[in-house]
Amino acid sequence: MSFIECENLVKIYKVADLEVVALQGLDLQIQAGEMMALVGPSGSGKSTLMNILGGLDTPTAGHVQVGEHDLLHMSRRQQVAYRRREVGFVWQQTARNLLGYLTAQENVELPMALNGVPSRERRLRARELLDRVGLGHRLDHRPDRLSGGEQQRVAIAVGMANRPRLLLADEPTGEVDSEAAEQIFQTMRDLSHDFGVTVIVVTHDVGVSARVDRVVGMRDGRTSIEILRRRDEHGQTLSEDEYVILDRAGRLQLPQAYIDSLGLGELARVRLLEDHIGVWPGEPNSKNEQE
Numbered sequence: 637m638s639f640i641e642c643e644n645l646v647k648i649y650k651v652a653d654l655e656v657v658a659l660q661g662l663d664l665q666i667q668a669g670e671m672m673a674l675v676g677p678s679g680s681g682k683s684t685l686m687n688i689l690g691g692l693d694t695p696t697a698g699h700v701q702v703g704e705h706d707l708l709h710m711s712r713r714q715q716v717a718y719r720r721r722e723v724g725f726v727w728q729q730t731a732r733n734l735l736g737y738l739t740a741q742e743n744v745e746l747p748m749a750l751n752g753v754p755s756r757e758r759r760l761r762a763r764e765l766l767d768r769v770g771l772g773h774r775l776d777h778r779p780d781r782l783s784g785g786e787q788q789r790v791a792i793a794v795g796m797a798n799r800p801r802l803l804l805a806d807e808p809t810g811e812v813d814s815e816a817a818e819q820i821f822q823t824m825r826d827l828s829h830d831f832g833v834t835v836i837v838v839t840h841d842v843g844v845s846a847r848v849d850r851v852v853g854m855r856d857g858r859t860s861i862e863i864l865r866r867r868d869e870h871g872q873t874l875s876e877d878e879y880v881i882l883d884r885a886g887r888l889q890l891p892q893a894y895i896d897s898l899g900l901g902e903l904a905r906v907r908l909l910e911d912h913i914g915v916w917p918g919e920p921n922s923k924n925e926q927e
């Protein structure tokens with residue numbers, strides 16, 4: 637079994653009399669120690685999925701498991717414990733990640749203090765983590781004396797403070813330049829490699845597929861495409877392949893550009909050909925259909 641298993645996951649928000657289906661039967665498996673990115677247009681359900689995986693929100697139906705935790709059937713108390721011990725968060729807005737009146741070191745110590753870690757151990761761990769993210773020389777700096785990229789790396793150290801098995805980062809590079817973004821990704825990749833932490837990053841950054849091995853695209857509350865990269869032992873990319881995802885019910889999402897190009901409507905015809913499947917517009921007597 638994978639570390640993270642989402643099966644037919646549904647999230648419906650009720651706003652007044654309206655229902656918004658944010659996730660509509662999402663299937664996704666993520667292995668322990670994987671570093672992957674979630675991409676997709678605004679409103680496709682990325683944040684909803686992150687909030688559920690982080691124990692900040694409860695799904696409406698389906699199955700979602702992280703390690704031994706069944707996130708659909710957790711009590712409030714279990715949810716709080718899960719959030720504190722199993723997950724680290726890095727948000728886009730640095731103000732949400734760090735307290736402005738605490739130093740970098742104090743910020744990293746804070747989640748450990750909340751979990752009752754003794755002060756000496758907190759100090760050592762905070763220093764080690766800040767060292768790991770390349771900020772061992774900035775321990776006593778408050779956030780306003782750090783660059784945006786440095787603040788995000790402190791935030792990663794804060795996220796890792798309680799040794800979570802899962803690190804969730806929602807647009808962590810949204811407010812920094814490309815050089816700082818590269819450092820942030822490198823930092824997460826190193827931590828994933830060194831500590832075996834599973835990392836999920838939501839991003840709009842198109843360059844991201846070069847920085848992670850797996851990119852899952854979301855559309856309308858489901859996964860739609862997946863890009864896998866294979867590297868040699870030196871980290872050089874050997875291949876990059878894009879797939880559409882076939883879910884357990886046999887559904888797949890066709891790329892919008894293909895749908896537009898063929899003018900596919902609500903009904904399409906599907907044929908099994910020798911080594912592939914063909915899809916045609918469904919209107920009777922259409923030109924392609926007669927071929």
Ligand code: ADP
Nearest residue numbers: 649651656658677678679680681682683684685
């Ligand atoms: P993304 O992160 O990909 O932009 P979201 O997960 O934020 O997408 O949103 C998915 C859908 O759910 C959108 O239609 C959004 O308006 C809706 N939604 C998200 N959060 C809430 C909420 N708290 N209340 C009502 N609707 C929400």
